[in-house]
Amino acid sequence: MYQKGERRREELLRATLRLIGAHGADAVTHRAVAAEAGVPLSATTYYFDSKEQLLQQALLLAAREETERLERLVLSLAPQSLGVAEWAAAVASVVAQSVREDPATQVALFELGLESTRTPALRAELVDWQSAHLRLAEMGCRAVGSDEPALDATIVVAAIAGLMLEQLASDSESFEEDVLRPALERLFARIAAGEPARALQAH
């Protein structure tokens, strides 16, 4: 495959992501993607065997790039051994920024999660993605002094996913300040506090 062709292929994938984010997976048709990418209709079938493949590969592209972005972020943060509040603020800011800058891709990524429910081929990739998240979160939890970083990472990853979904559906301008940051601060503070499950025996 020539360089130019590869660029066109990628442009088709990005156009697909834009469409998913803006109008849902329903809106992804060969014609719509071609128009969005500014290429003739036949380009879509030249580069992808079927519409399903186009959709799947677009989602995988988004997932891979998102993982890379996250890894860069955490690695750039980790050596500084921040305090809990700084961690919370940094993570909240990154999450808010992702959603603000490119909500289409974020929506598309959630669609990936749902799509993987039905497509085993996607599930395998999703596992990689998920474990990358867990690994990074575990690193963060360890940094703030968690006594069970793996378990806490599960919670952090899930909570961030849930908060992101919430933010995507919210038009609030101040979601970051009002919800995201306070919630993450508290969550991280709890993890850092390292309170053992003493309340488990209570009843």
Place this chain on the structure above:
Amino acid sequence: MYQKGERRREELLRATLRLIGAHGADAVTHRAVAAEAGVPLSATTYYFDSKEQLLQQALLLAAREETERLERLVLSLAPQSLGVAEWAAAVASVVAQSVREDPATQVALFELGLESTRTPALRAELVDWQSAHLRLAEMGCRAVGSDEPALDATIVVAAIAGLMLEQLASDSESFEEDVLRPALERLFARIAAGEPARALQAH
């Protein structure tokens, strides 16, 4: 509207939810819904002005029923003032059961969240749904002794949403025991421990 007609209308909505869960929103066509519901094609346009309306109303039906189900659960649990571990186990069991029993509806509900990103009409309903969740979670947090139930509820709701999404995409048989319950136990224990954010000053 006659009773029989109302039943047919509802059956169309349920058929739509089944299709979303099984094959995605793409698979929702008038013909597919009619076939799934076992009614002639024209019934779909008789009961719904357009395909969009059909989709939206199906999602709203699922959201309303889910909220009711949740409310029943929490209200039946609250008076007993359980310990933290019992709360975690109860919630984990309900979440796991929802996913196991009717994954199609759960997937559809997440699609509702994504769809509301683009459809203001849905967003309003989603707000109600979300605040019902928050209210219930807050009740639970208060019951286990949180000193900031509203904030903790935000975290709990987000974490449960994230864990559910994870479980939907996982084929693991033992997700409840291995992931869901431990994570919720720890989260609830942290909330119950009521450790103030003493670590916030650390650096």
Place this chain on the structure above:
DNA sequence: TACAGTTTGGTACGTTTGTTCCGCTTTGTC
């Protein structure tokens, strides 16, 4: 029973869809 309103199921129409085909041009290699 008669009547208006509702429901039913079959058919039909114009549009959009995924996909194929093919002649033409560009690209890298020898």
Place this chain on the structure above:
DNA sequence: GACAAAGCGGAACAAACGTACCAAACTGTA
């Protein structure tokens, strides 16, 4: 510069689509 591979774009196709229509059947009311 010649040759094969890759890329290109327009036209065309059958299938599936959303939607509209209508005559027959049904339902509750009077």
